[in-house]
Amino acid sequence: MKPLATKLAGACAIVALIAGAVLWLNARQVGVPIDSYKGVAVYDNGPLAYKSHGRNYSPAGYYYGQKWQCVEFVKRFFDQAKGHQMPDVWGHAKDFFDPAVAQGEMNGRRGLRQFYNGSNAPPAVDDLFVFTGAYGHVGIVSELTSNSVEIVQQNIYGKPRARFAITMTNGCHTVLSGNLLGWLRKD
Numbered sequence: 600m601k602p603l604a605t606k607l608a609g610a611c612a613i614v615a616l617i618a619g620a621v622l623w624l625n626a627r628q629v630g631v632p633i634d635s636y637k638g639v640a641v642y643d644n645g646p647l648a649y650k651s652h653g654r655n656y657s658p659a660g661y662y663y664g665q666k667w668q669c670v671e672f673v674k675r676f677f678d679q680a681k682g683h684q685m686p687d688v689w690g691h692a693k694d695f696f697d698p699a700v701a702q703g704e705m706n707g708r709r710g711l712r713q714f715y716n717g718s719n720a721p722p723a724v725d726d727l728f729v730f731t732g733a734y735g736h737v738g739i740v741s742e743l744t745s746n747s748v749e750i751v752q753q754n755i756y757g758k759p760r761a762r763f764a765i766t767m768t769n770g771c772h773t774v775l776s777g778n779l780l781g782w783l784r785k786d
Contacts, residue, residue: 628643628645629642629643629644629645629652629667630642630643630652630666630667631643633759634751634759634760636676636680636739636741636751637676637680637725638679638680639672639675639676639679639680641672641751641752641753641759642666642667642672642753643667643756644666644667644668644753644754644756645756646756648754648755648756651665651666651668652665652666652667653665653666654666655671655675657675657678661674661678661684661688662674662688663675663678664688667753667754668753668754669692669736669737669738669752669753669754669755670690670691670692670695670737671753672737672739672752672753672754673695673727673737673738673739674688676739677727677785680725681725681785683710683711683785684710685708685709685710685711686707686708686709686710687708687709690708691734691735692729692730692732692734692735692736692737693729693730693731693732693734693735693736693780694708694735695708695709695727695729695735695737695783696713696729696731696735696780696781696783697713698780700713702714702715702718702719702720703718703720706783709727709783710785711727711783711784711785712783712784712785712786713781713782713783713784714726714781714782714783714784715780715781716773716774716776716779716780716781716782717771717772717773718771718772718781719770719771719772720772721743721765721767721772722740722743722748722765722772722774722782723740723743723784724740724741724742724743725739725740725784725785726739726740726782726783726784727739727740727782727783727784728740728750728774728779728781728782729779729780729781729782729783730776730778730779730780731778731779731780732778736752736754736755737752738750738751738752738761739751739752740782741760743765746764746765746766747762747763747764747765748762748763748765748774749761749762750762750763763775763776763779
């Protein structure tokens, strides 16, 4: 029995070493720019999406969010590329979309105009996409074609960009993502 226990202990030690090495190598990438959009860097958050690496603030003290989460990127993008600081700096990604705000009206918590997925207003470049889910997800529209939209995002390991198809039916524009609530736009 002792030889089997020794073999199991050795196998566990090897697995632990490999897992530790993978996490250590990935952790070395955390905080490293992996993409950029309009001069605003997208940082690697590593393989653990829920992992935060401390708070990030602008030089003037505006709170961007937890390093290197999706919310941190979109708030930093709107501040640096659009000159817009959101009135309410708190909340998870899904909280950026307010279901009480009517189509095309101002979302006061974010200081941005809000549009529902499937509405008569198509997305535009630099819109903020808001996805539902446990905490939600947010990204910035970086490119549009007649039948697709690309977003740039932070905190999706190894995928700083994603593309979705768009359809138009009866004058309504729908981005084909099962969990997209809609988009927010700076006037």
